[in-house]
Amino acid sequence: MKRIADSTVRRLSMYLRYLEDLDTRGQQTASSDELAHLCGTTPAQVRKDLSFFGSFGKRGLGYPVHELTAHLREILGLQREWKVIIVGAGKIGAALANYRGFRQRGFTVVGVYDHDPAKVGKAWGDATIRSMDTLAQDIQREEAPIAVLAIPAENAQAVVDQIVAAGIRAILNFAPTQISVPPHVSLKSVNMAMELEGLSFALTNAGLLDQGAA
Amino acid sequence: MKRIADSTVRRLSMYLRYLEDLDTRGQQTASSDELAHLCGTTPAQVRKDLSFFGSFGKRGLGYPVHELTAHLREILGLQREWKVIIVGAGKIGAALANYRGFRQRGFTVVGVYDHDPAKVGKAWGDATIRSMDTLAQDIQREEAPIAVLAIPAENAQAVVDQIVAAGIRAILNFAPTQISVPPHVSLKSVNMAMELEGLSFALTNAGLLDQGAA
DNA sequence: AGGTGTGAATTATTTCACAGCG
């Protein structure tokens, strides 16, 4: 089977979001054209993306909304619950721990960790902040495969090494630094300063950029 | 002049971060090889990226760290201060308003807005939360070119239309929805649920992805 | 008619490889 590009997966995720909307509203079918408009892409792109995984559409009609929603959930692995731990109980950690979008999509926060002794033990939303000392054993006991990193850049790689050793399988990194993981661990990084700098560049060199959208 | 790809700009931003580190430590020069290692890319990529903007390196030696840092800051438009407003005083807005990374890079938060009357008037870090009613006139008065959107998906497009009409020039969107802007406005979106779904896909279809890194 | 599925063409991005300078 062909390898799937990261950009394709992001679009699948977006298709899913809008298909769920349409499904809720009771719409039966959606054409690649309609989906493309909703998601800000092109009909050809929609069809190509979906065709990597099967033939879900009906010619002359479009895609069956409810069915395709289910297919996409399965493709993205969202039929199950994913246990997530959050490392770092600062402002960003707080925002993420309470982010409804996570729970809605089947991501359950099973633990929040901080190395600051003053924070450990404090109740925090549903969870209690735990010490980093128990992080490794918790990952193994809870079998949480995903970690969200919301800590300063300095300690990021050290913490990553620690949780990788403990068996984590995927990391969503908010620390503004390059981190490296062994090939069996998936990594995605979100860097807010970098995004703002991208806007700064766009404003400074108007017209030099590839496009103004994202 | 050639158009610059978004991926290139992100890498420039990363080069800058590490060059600043090296500069602080007093390192005089850095080779494309060293920079590539730090940033998780390839030497050829580093040289190509930089070559779009000039010939900054010395053959046989590498790039002068301090000088290149200054060049990159200029290229990215970071020699000046950028005024930023934050729309949405929820958890995410709070995290962003206090994010040191913004200030460090010359982005100053000049206002935080929320449409919830219960929140308006409350002091919040340096700023006081203001009403959305004054948003448009404030954008014009303060001449803030950048808005960070940290509001629910539902109202996102309406708020965008409002601030675009008020003259905003760039938007960093955290609302989990597709928004559209006229071509003269730059837009970047960060969607945390989408990132997690990308990890879910990677975990579910191990080996099907293009690569495990980001 | 209307809209999918897909090979082929196009365009974008990355990597190679090497001439040439310090």
Add this chain to the structure above:
DNA sequence: CGCTGTGAAATAATTCACACCT
């Protein structure tokens, strides 16, 4: 030498265009 700068080659991603189904 060592390392940059850069055309040329390779690879990847997107768009086209049309055969084909319902």
